[in-house]
Every structure is written in C-alpha cells, then in structure tokens.
Amino acid sequence: MNLLNHPDLIDRLAAAYALGTLRGGARRRFETLAREHPSVRAAALTWQGRMQGLTELQPAADPPPAVWARIQNTLAVERDGAALERQRQAPARQASDGWAAAWWRGLGLAGTAAAVVAVIAIGVNRQERAELRAQVAALQTQLAATPRVEYVAVLVDEKAAASMLMTVDGQRGQLTLKRVGGYREADDRSLQLWALPPGGAPRSLGVLGRDAVLRLPADAQALREVPAVAISLEPLGGVPSERGPTGPVLFSGSVIGTPS
Amino acid sequence: MTPEDDAALIALIDRVAARDEAALRALYDRTARRLYGLALRVTSQPEWAEDALQEAFVTIWRIAGDYRASLSPPMAWLGLVVRSRSLDLLRRRAADRTALTQPLDDLLADTLAGDDADPMDNASASELAQALHLCLNRLDRKQREVVSLAYLRDLSHGDLAAQLALPLGTVKTWIRRGLEQLRACMARYA
Numbered sequence: 001m002n003l004l005n006h007p008d009l010i011d012r013l014a015a016a017y018a019l020g021t022l023r024g025g026a027r028r029r030f031e032t033l034a035r036e037h038p039s040v041r042a043a044a045l046t047w048q049g050r051m052q053g054l055t056e057l058q059p060a061a062d063p064p065p066a067v068w069a070r071i072q073n074t075l076a077v078e079r080d081g082a083a084l085e086r087q088r089q090a091p092a093r094q095a096s097d098g099w100a101a102a103w104w105r106g107l108g109l110a111g112t113a114a115a116v117v118a119v120i121a122i123g124v125n126r127q128e129r130a131e132l133r134a135q136v137a138a139l140q141t142q143l144a145a146t147p148r149v150e151y152v153a154v155l156v157d158e159k160a161a162a163s164m165l166m167t168v169d170g171q172r173g174q175l176t177l178k179r180v181g182g183y184r185e186a187d188d189r190s191l192q193l194w195a196l197p198p199g200g201a202p203r204s205l206g207v208l209g210r211d212a213v214l215r216l217p218a219d220a221q222a223l224r225e226v227p228a229v230a231i232s233l234e235p236l237g238g239v240p241s242e243r244g245p246t247g248p249v250l251f252s253g254s255v256i257g258t259p260s
Numbered sequence: 261m262t263p264e265d266d267a268a269l270i271a272l273i274d275r276v277a278a279r280d281e282a283a284l285r286a287l288y289d290r291t292a293r294r295l296y297g298l299a300l301r302v303t304s305q306p307e308w309a310e311d312a313l314q315e316a317f318v319t320i321w322r323i324a325g326d327y328r329a330s331l332s333p334p335m336a337w338l339g340l341v342v343r344s345r346s347l348d349l350l351r352r353r354a355a356d357r358t359a360l361t362q363p364l365d366d367l368l369a370d371t372l373a374g375d376d377a378d379p380m381d382n383a384s385a386s387e388l389a390q391a392l393h394l395c396l397n398r399l400d401r402k403q404r405e406v407v408s409l410a411y412l413r414d415l416s417h418g419d420l421a422a423q424l425a426l427p428l429g430t431v432k433t434w435i436r437r438g439l440e441q442l443r444a445c446m447a448r449y450a
Contacts, residue, residue, distance in 0.1 A: 015439050019407065020414050050446055052332070053389030054411050055298050055339025057396070063296035067310050068288060071317045075281065137314060 003033065003040075010043050018047035070140055073256045074133055080227045080254045132160050136256065139165070150220050153229050155251035157181065163251045166193075166229060170220030175205065177214040183250070185233060192238040194245055195226045196252075202245055205229070207238035228254050266386070269334035270327075277324035284321055291335070295342045302346035302412050308353065312346040319345060333386035347414050388449075395445035403438035406431060 003009060013030050016022040022030060034041040136154055155164035163181030168174070177193060185191055193214075194202040206216040208231070230252035232245035239246050269290065275283030295316065299309035319341055330337050385393065396404045410420055417435065421428040 011443060012439070015443055019411050019435075019439065021410050021417055021435055023416050049332075049336075049388060050392055051411050052336045052340060053386065053392035054408055055343050056294070056335050056385040056389035057393050057408075058294075058298045058301040058412070060293040060297040061300055063292050063310060063313055067292070067296075067313050068285070070310075070314045071284075071288070074314065074318050075284075075321060133318070137311065 004037060007039075007043075010040055011047075014040070014043035014047045017044055018051040069257075070137055073140060074137065076227075077133065077136060077254045077256065132156060132162075135162055140256065151223055151255050151257055153253040153255045155229065155231060155253040157183070157251055164231060164253075166253070166255075168218055168220050168223055168255075173217055173219065175216045175218030175223075177206075177208065177216070179208075179212050188236050189247075190234050190236050190238050191231050191250070192234045192245065194230050194232060195223065196228045196230055197226050202230070204238065204241035207234075223255060226255055228252060266334055269338075273320075273324050273327045273334060273337075276321060277327070284317065287320070288317060291338055294335070295338060298339055298342050298412075299346045302343055303350055308349050309346070312342065312349045315349070316342040316345040333388070335386055336389070343412065350413070391446065391449035395442050395449075398445055399438050399441055400434075403434045403441075406434045407438040407442070410435060 003013075013022060013026075017027065017030050030040075030044075034044050132154070139152060139154060149167045150170035151166075151168040153166040154162050155166065157163045161181060163179070163183055165178045165180050167176050167178075169176070191208040193205040193208065193216075195205050196202050205218070206214065208214050230245070230249045232249050233247040234245065235247075269287070272283045272287040272290070276287060292313065296309060296313050299312040299316070300306065303309045303312055316338075320338065323341075327334070327337055332340070396408070399407070406420060406424070409415060409424075413419075413423075415423065417428060417432050420426070420435075421431045424431065
C-alpha cells in the first residue's frame with residue numbers, strides 16, 4: 001500500500017507522531033517518509049503545533065517567590081564568571097588594576113604546569129557548568145530553609161567538583177567553611193581563604209586548619225561587596241593579607257545571596 | 261490571548277535576547293503562573309516544578325535569540341521550553357520511581373472519576389490552543405487526561421499503563437479513540 005495515497009492515514013500517523021505515542025520502527029518509518037515527502041512533513045508540523053497547545057492549557061499556579069531569586073542568582077554566577085574571564089584576559093588593564101588583575105594575569109601566565117589553577121567555572125565545559133549550577137541551585141534550596149544564612153559559596157576545583165562549602169551567617173557574624181571534597185594539603189602547607197573584591201586586592205579571610213569545618217568571625221556587610229572567594233595553597237600558617245596569595249588557587253566560587 | 265498580548269510578549273523576548281534582565285523579570289511576571297502550572301503538571305512535584313521553572317528561565321535567557329525563527333506563538337514557545345526542561349528533570353530523577361507515581365495516583369483519583377468538561381481558564385491561551393481546548397473538552401475526561409499526559413510527560417502506551425495502573429489495552433483504546441475524535445474536531449480549525 002502506498003501511504004501517500006491515503007491522506008487520512010497520514011494524518012492519523014502524524015497525530016500519533018506529534019503526541020509521542022508512535023514509537024519504535026513505526027516512528028522511524030514515519031520520519032523517513034516525512035523527510036522525503038513535503039505533504040507528510042506538513043501534516044507532522046501541523047500536529048506538532050496543535051499538540052504544543054496542550055502546554056498552554058494547564059491550570060496556572062503561583063510559583064514560590066524563591067524561584068525568581070534563584071534565577072537571578074544563576075544569572076549572577078554566569079555574569080561573575082564572564083567578568084572574571086574578561087579581567088583575566090585583559091593584559092592592557094594590568095597596570096591600573098593593581099593587585100587583583102596582576103594576580104589573575106599571573107595565574108594565566110603560569111602555563112600548563114599550573115593548569116590546576118582554575119578560576120570559577122572558567123574553562124570547564126557546558127555539562128560541568130550545568131552540573132555546577134544544579135549543585136548551587138540544590139544548595140540554595142536547602143539553605144533557603146535556614147533563614148540565618150545570608151551568603152553561600154560553593155568552591156570548586158579545576159574539574160568543577162565541589163570541594164568546599166562556605167556559608168555566612170549574618171546574624172551571628174560567622175563564616176563557616178566546610179570541606180566536602182577529599183582534598184588534603186601536605187603537612188607543610190596551609191589552605192588560605194581570600195575574598196576577591198572587584199578591582200581590589202584579594203583580602204585574606206582566614207587560614208584553614210586540618211579540621212573538616214572552619215569557623216571564622218565575618219562581617220556579612222563587608223562580604224556583600226565581594227562577588228567571589230578563592231582558596232590558595234600557601235606555606236604552613238598562611239601569608240599576611242597585604243602580600244596577597246603567593247601560591248596556586250585550588251578552589252574558587254561565586255558568593256551568592258540566599259533567597260529571602 | 262489577544263494579538264496585543266502576543267506582541268507584548270514578543271517584544272519582551274526580543275529584549276531578553278538583547279541581554280535585558282529587566283525584560284526577563286517582566287516576562288517572568290507575566291508568564292510564571294501559567295508556566296509553573298505546566299511544570300507542575302509535567303513533574304507532579306512542586307519541588308521539581310520549581311527547579312524546572314528556574315532552569316527554563318535560565319534557558320530562555322540564553323536562547324531568546326532563537327525565538328523568532330521558531331514562528332511559534334510566544335506562549336507556545338515558552339511552554340515548549342518549560343516542558344522540555346521539566347522532562348529533562350524527570351529523566352534525571354527517573355531512578356526515584358515511587359516519588360513519581362505516588363502523586364499521579366492522587367491526581368488520577370480526581371481525574372478519572374468525573375466526565376465533566378475541564379473548567380480551565382483559557383483566556384490567555386493562543387487561538388490554536390483555544391481550538392484544541394474546545395476539541396479536548398468533547399472527549400471523555402479520561403481520554404482527555406490520557407492524551408494530555410502522553411504528550412506532556414512524553415509517555416509511551418506502556419509507560420502510561422504502568423503509571424496509571426491501567427491495562428495496556430485500555431490505554432491504547434482511550435488514546436486511539438481520543439486521537440480520532442481530536443482529528444475530526446481539529447479538522448474544522450485547519
């Protein structure tokens with residue numbers, strides 16, 4: 001039987017195709033037919049358009065306000081990533097940008113030997129970025145249930161695997177840094193946490209001990225202006241804040257406000 | 261949905277394509293209720309629907325520039341993004357089958373009980389969707405429900421039978437009859 005002589009049958013197949021219930025071999029044969037014959041293709045497109053209407057006919061419901069806050073945060077994470085990328089790739093601005101730019105540029109020049117140095121999610125592929133965003137979103141949801149937490153940052157390594165979780169409790173003025181990855185520094189080294197204010201010098205927030213959790217006094221107000229934090233590998237005990245980080249950056253992440 | 265409403269949404273999508281975050285917010289304010297309702301229907305879990313809505317708007321932020329080439333009514337295009345993000349989410353959570361089927365059972369108790377027309381407010385739907393709405397309302401409620409779920413959740417006959425705890429033959433019959441009536445009815449709105 002030549003299907004093309006049976007427009008009614010074509011229409012029936014097109015409807016089932018668009019609905020999604022035409023499956024397996026029958027679906028593939030219909031697709032082949034549609035590629036070869038415009039009339040079949042037209043029937044398929046007509047039904048796809050009609051079925052699409054189903055998405056408009058569902059009962060409306062109010063989403064919780066936190067959803068918009070999460071959308072904004074996701075966009076902010078992308079913006080910060082892009083901004084840091086620009087900062088890192090702008091050698092002409094190096095002199096005027098002082099510390100921060102020189103530091104970022106230095107990281108860039110460190111070359112392949114220091115490829116462990118990755119900034120935010122730059123250089124990680126789309127899939128990993130999507131996973132990172134999903135992690136951030138999941139943590140935001142979790143943290144939304146804990147109203148005292150004002151800021152959160154997921155610090156990731158060069159593979160975009162979450163390695164540290166930072167939360168800032170504005171009410172109690174406390175910063176908590178929790179190791180979630182398996183990274184352990186050598187005995188003669190310390191990890192140091194840095195705030196990265198835009199256009200300014202990195203500012204030391206503290207040096208990590210060997211415990212899984214580090215608690216530091218923190219000024220939530222001051223962190224409001226800081227889009228990102230990073231952790232560098234330093235000599236045992238860390239380095240003075242004025243000197244800025246001297247070792248490679250192992251982990252970094254955007255500071256994100258939790259939905260209120 | 262009036263042509264003016266469509267034009268306003270299209271203008272917002274164009275501004276979103278030009279990286280205007282205020283336009284994304286305005287688009288969200290206008291459409292989030294409807295799109296969240298859709299995500300809720302596809303995922304059947306508020307938590308997942310929230311995630312899907314969030315991912316959908318981030319996607320819209322990225323691909324708004326592709327909208328015009330789709331030649332779709334704006335709500336249909338937005339609906340398609342939300343449906344596909346919701347389906348992605350469902351697939352990622354597919355391991356958790358019990359969580360998925362439980363609310364479906366509740367939903368079915370309501371749905372398969374009556375035969376009344378769907379009281380849905382469709383004032384904001386496109387012309388095509390309104391025609392579809394009229395035609396769907398001529399089906400038995402259970403046929404309408406099975407056809408809607410097949411599309412919205414991208415389910416095969418077998419998936420539907422399993423999720424709705426109905427015999428496969430029954431699902432196939434409902435779908436076949438539902439589609440036949442829908443074809444006859446929609447032919448008038450060609």
